[in-house]
Amino acid sequence: IMARESVQQPIKSFIPNGSYGAIFVIFSSLCLLLLCLAWVPMHATIWSLMQWKWLVYTIKGINLIAILGLIYIVCLTAPLELLGSQILLNKVFGWKPKKQELVTSGLYSMMRHPMMTCLLLIIWTVPEMTHSHFLLAGALTIYIVFSVIFFEEPKLIAEYGNSYKEYIDTVPRFIPGIRLYGIN
Numbered sequence: 001i002m003a004r005e006s007v008q009q010p011i012k013s014f015i016p017n018g019s020y021g022a023i024f025v026i027f028s029s030l031c032l033l034l035l036c037l038a039w040v041p042m043h044a045t046i047w048s049l050m051q052w053k054w055l056v057y058t059i060k061g062i063n064l065i066a067i068l069g070l071i072y073i074v075c076l077t078a079p080l081e082l083l084g085s086q087i088l089l090n091k092v093f094g095w096k097p098k099k100q101e102l103v104t105s106g107l108y109s110m111m112r113h114p115m116m117t118c119l120l121l122i123i124w125t126v127p128e129m130t131h132s133h134f135l136l137a138g139a140l141t142i143y144i145v146f147s148v149i150f151f152e153e154p155k156l157i158a159e160y161g162n163s164y165k166e167y168i169d170t171v172p173r174f175i176p177g178i179r180l181y182g183i184n
Contacts, residue, residue, distance in 0.1 A: 042131035049127045056127040066121035073107065073115045102160045104167055110176035112167065113152070116144050117174045148173065 015023060049055045077100075107114035123137045153173075156164045172178055 039132070042135070044131045046129040046131060046134050048129075059125050059127050063122060063125040066118045066125065069107070070115060070118040070122065073118065076103070076106075077115070102156075102163050102167065104171070109171065112171050112173050113148055116148055119144060120174070145174075 011023070049059065111117055120141060123140055126133060129137075153164075153168070157168075160167075
């Protein structure tokens, strides 16, 4: 919610310039901590593939690739800014971020949101799925899909205009090579 421009504007009016990113990271971390502290696990298993070792290793391999992909993508997209350190970069080092160009190469040539695809893979590629994990994975999936469709992509269209609209027409949103009706 705090990532949305409509929420940012009122908050930015009474905090030091450039510190919103750090406040966002701190607030998000506190929310995640509260979720972890309040979580009551449901131990019933929905699926377990533990008896097929080759499949467990395959799933763990996919998970590892998704984690490495996520790290790679974060490094491509200004990791210090994602951590909310823009004010430090600006004030201490005099670094001014330049407007980022629309990236359509590499992983972005296969899918428009590789970071979200990696997150979804990390969430779902588990050899054993409990009710708790399924509930959390389902909620996060719904949040990610709706955030991208209703907030992120309209923001990117506003920022990049026709370039992004053409990109939408040629590259699927989440799954390389697959265009799903209504969510691409």
